[in-house]
Amino acid sequence: MNDQMRVRREKMNDLLAEGIDPFGHEFKPTALAAELDQKYDQFSKDELENKHIEVTVAGRMIAKRGSGKVGFADLLDRSGKIQIYVRKDVVGEQAYHIFKRADIGDFLGFTGEVIKTDMGQLTIRPTKVTFLSKALRPLPEKYHGLQNKEQKYRQRYLDLISNRTSFDRFQQRAQIIKAVRSYLDNDLDFTEVETPVLHSSAGGASARPFITHHNALDIDLYLRIALELHLKRLIVGGMGRVYEIGRVFRNEGMDKEHNPEFTELESYAAYYDFYDVMDETEGIFRSAAKVVSPDLKIEYQGQPVDLGQPFKRIHMVDAIKEKTGVDFWPKLSTEQARQLADQHQVSYENYWQTGHIINAFFEKFVEPTIKDPTFVYGHPIEISPLAKKNADDARFTDRFELYILGNEYANAFSELNDPIDQRQRFEAQAQERVDGNEEAQGIDDDYVKALEYGMPPTGGLGIGIDRLVMLLTDAPSIRDVLLFPTMRPED
């Protein structure tokens, strides 16, 4: 324990000795800092002096300055900061003593008049001081805030107290999710549902799952890697338009864009095709962007993005042709595709067929170059086991991904609703797994059975909510939009 912690414990004991509970009780503030600023900052010092507005506020004292018989403090509540101006001759000997002995970090309540200082700063001049809760540890430095990234992630509460941009970002995250919900609920008449997190087989995406064990049933279960297969069962069940915003878990590497658990939105709408889903996606992005920028123009890491313009649309094969001159429209054997890959230094796995190679060309030569919001559609069937074949060209699917500034933000398709085709696709996936793709999904018989009862033509969509929030709040790392990112334990 250091000197500061020792002193704070002494002060805690002093409070007890004076009959004050250092970890107080309920308190009824009548105003928030931001509210006061909005309502009264427009008035002059004299106008406020005549109004005699009395309010009660509560919060954490985050700064303190003063002289002998008066003191100033900054009080932080959930809305922001308000200055407090405590005068010994107004609050009295005992209250002033409490204020003077209070440490930065302590929670205090004040009742008093809203005034302006000579410097024009909106301030509360209390007549009453209430001690609410003692901080036994000192806060990070007031000017620089908490800079140590590891500590920001491990002790997010300190980051939230001392770095307002971080605090605001998490408020914005909540608002963005609310806006997305509102768009789906109110504009498109979707129903929000909750499906299981514990799956008996992990499907709906290509990823390695976390495995856990259920004792009573004595079976291993997987934490879900996607929401897809359950939501489509609900389309079979006649729910028509459903979505879920929920946590999924992928047992893979971590970096600036990947956390082992993250939040995904998936939506499914009967009778939509993937063009309808493009419109839906634009609607979601605009609703979300409006939260941070009414004109839908944003900047991400120094690069401008206009989410107000119609998103571009391009077929994957055309995009590759445009960037590399390589034309994948003519039908190519796996051997021919591999030759092209060799010529362009695109490496491939044993189990790869033409479609995998087309996708690899896209990822290597096109994906990093996309700046404006762009729907890239027509993914090869080999990498799209849940998407409907294109009616005119069975090598490709009616699937798209949305790219902005070289990053993927959405993945969607006209859903494969032919149970016979679906079983074959699952079998191809199972074969891929045998051939060495650890992330290929297994056969989900129960899901195929559901399809056999009949699923209407359906358009589905998946959006990584964390990446959307990163984009809209200009966050460089996914850890900056997750309150508690996954960290290795310290000891």
Place this chain on the structure above:
RNA sequence: GAGCCGUUAGCUCAGUCGGUAGAGCAUCUGACUUUUAAUCAGAGGGUCGGCAGUUCGAACCUGCCACGGCUCACCA
């Protein structure tokens, strides 16, 4: 998984050639009745991430370990 970088007071950071540890904020004492990174005077506060090694002597050099960051690879 690889490479590079980082870890020094509660926080933000310096630390020269290897010679026994520094600043600002914060804390403590005192002064101060309109401050806002308040000011002024004084004081206390360190397992220099950990463990070994080299050396008369290590925050500094070497090795190993821990945690983190960045980049790359992996990952639709």
